[in-house]
Amino acid sequence: xxxxxxxxxxxxxxxxxxxxxxxxxRIRDPRVQGVTITGVExxxxxxxxxxxxxxxxxxASVNQKAADGLEAAKGLIRKEVGSTLNxxxxxxxxxxxxxxxxxxxxxxxxxxxxxxxxxx
Numbered sequence: 380x381x382x383x384x385x386x387x388x389x390x391x392x393x394x395x396x397x398x399x400x401x402x403x404x405r406i407r408d409p410r411v412q413g414v415t416i417t418g419v420e421x422x423x424x425x426x427x428x429x430x431x432x433x434x435x436x437x438x439a440s441v442n443q444k445a446a447d448g449l450e451a452a453k454g455l456i457r458k459e460v461g462s463t464l465n466x467x468x469x470x471x472x473x474x475x476x477x478x479x480x481x482x483x484x485x486x487x488x489x490x491x492x493x494x495x496x497x498x499x
Contacts, residue, residue, distance in 0.1 A: 391419040394428055394460055394470070401459045410448025417477040421470055428470035431477035442476060449474040 399416045418431040434445045449456075453472055461469030 387421050387423065387425070390425065390464070390466065390470075391421050391428075393464060394421070394430070395419045397460045397463045398430055398456060398472075401456050405459060406448075406452050406455070408448045408452055410444040411452065414445050414449065417480065425466065426468070426470055427473065429473050429475055431475055433477045433480040437481070446474065446476065 395416050395418065398419070402411055402414055402416070413435050414432050415434075416430060417433050420429045420431075421427070432445070432449065434442055436442065453474070457469055457472050460472070
């Protein structure tokens with residue numbers, strides 16, 4: 380069982396590194412410029428991979444364009460990831476926006492605001 384968990388973790392890291400590299404070097408779609416892969420979760424059977432991403436912009440239109448761009452490039456990304464992995468079958472990729480980055484920024488802003496208020 381521990382061997383399986385190690386394999387899943389290693390596969391998650393490999394997919395994250397690979398997708399980041401593909402987005403930087405292979406995908407020319409302007410909608411995915413500025414997209415950063417923040418994490419990957421692979422199911423225990425290695426059939427599904429959820430790829431978490433963040434976008435620097437808070438604008439809903441930019442976020443929607445990024446989601447559309449990733450969806451459009453999903454087939455190419457999966458094919459490219461498959462060529463770099465040493466697995467029998469390439470997991471099906473699902474892209475989800477990583478809300479933790481936005482949440483972390485909001486917490487940082489609140490802390491900064493507290494310090495500003497203290498110094499008044």
